[in-house]
Amino acid sequence: MSSLQSQIQETHFGDFIAMGNVTAEAHVDSVHTVKGEIRGNYNPAAEVVQIGRALKTENREKPVGKWNTLEVVCLGTSSIHIINGKVVSAIENAKSTLTESPQPLSSGRILLQSEGAEAYYKDIRIKSITEIPKKYEKQIARLRAGSRIYD
Numbered sequence: 755m756s757s758l759q760s761q762i763q764e765t766h767f768g769d770f771i772a773m774g775n776v777t778a779e780a781h782v783d784s785v786h787t788v789k790g791e792i793r794g795n796y797n798p799a800a801e802v803v804q805i806g807r808a809l810k811t812e813n814r815e816k817p818v819g820k821w822n823t824l825e826v827v828c829l830g831t832s833s834i835h836i837i838n839g840k841v842v843s844a845i846e847n848a849k850s851t852l853t854e855s856p857q858p859l860s861s862g863r864i865l866l867q868s869e870g871a872e873a874y875y876k877d878i879r880i881k882s883i884t885e886i887p888k889k890y891e892k893q894i895a896r897l898r899a900g901s902r903i904y905d
Contacts, residue, residue, distance in 0.1 A: 756850045757862060760826045760835045763869040767822060768810040768835045768842035770796075775852045776859060778831075778845040780808040781898075796843040798898040810835070810842035821876070827890060829883060831858045834890050841893045 756774035761767065772778050779802045782794025791806035814837040816822050825836040835843040849856040866875060 755863075755865075756852060756859065757865060758828075758833055758845070758848055758859065759865075759867075760824060760833075761869075762824060762867070762873065763871075764818070765813060765815065766810070767813075767815045767824060768837045770805075770808040770833070770835055770843045770845050772806045772848075775850055776848060777804055777806070777851055777856065778808075778848040778859075779803065780805050780843065780845045782808055798844070798894055802846070805845075808843045808845060810837070812842065814838050814840045814842055827883070827886060829886055831860050832886075834886065834894070836890065841890055844894060 756776045758776065758778065759771040759773050761769035761771055770778070770780065780794065780796060781798045781800045782803050782805055783797045783800040785792065785794040785803055785805075787793070792804065793807040793809065794800075794803055794805055796808045796811050816838065823838050827834040827836065831848045832846045833844065833848070834841055848859040850859045864880065867873075
């Protein structure tokens with residue numbers, strides 16, 4: 755199944771993974787290939803690259819045993835991955851490559867997984883939006899300017 759995944763595996767919360775026949779673009783550096791998949795470290799100040807995986811900017815997870823908040827904001831063919839209120843990765847121009855001519859990937863199912871380990875979920879909310887929340891646009895703009903200050 756084609757999908758956009760925000761990883762929830764311990765120490766990898768917020769990594770973006772293109773699943774199935776999907777491609778996307780992200781601002782990444784340290785671009786490398788693993789088993790044919792193009793990967794890079796999310797860096798808003800870097801060039802845009804077509805990728806299969808964008809690794810988060812930094813580990814924003816809470817210690818084991820504490821609840822983490824994962825937000826994935828999707829609008830059109832873009833998504834922003836937020837851990838505990840801080841943007842850790844973002845992708846643009848998601849496309850399904852199931853057909854000869856790639857199609858924009860702007861809708862689909864919401865999937866939750868446990869990555870082969872015990873996982874608990876609570877307070878799941880799904881909300882329709884018409885624009886990216888300003889607080890996240892500001893974080894991305896600051897990161898693109900080279901700042902590590904989120905607030």
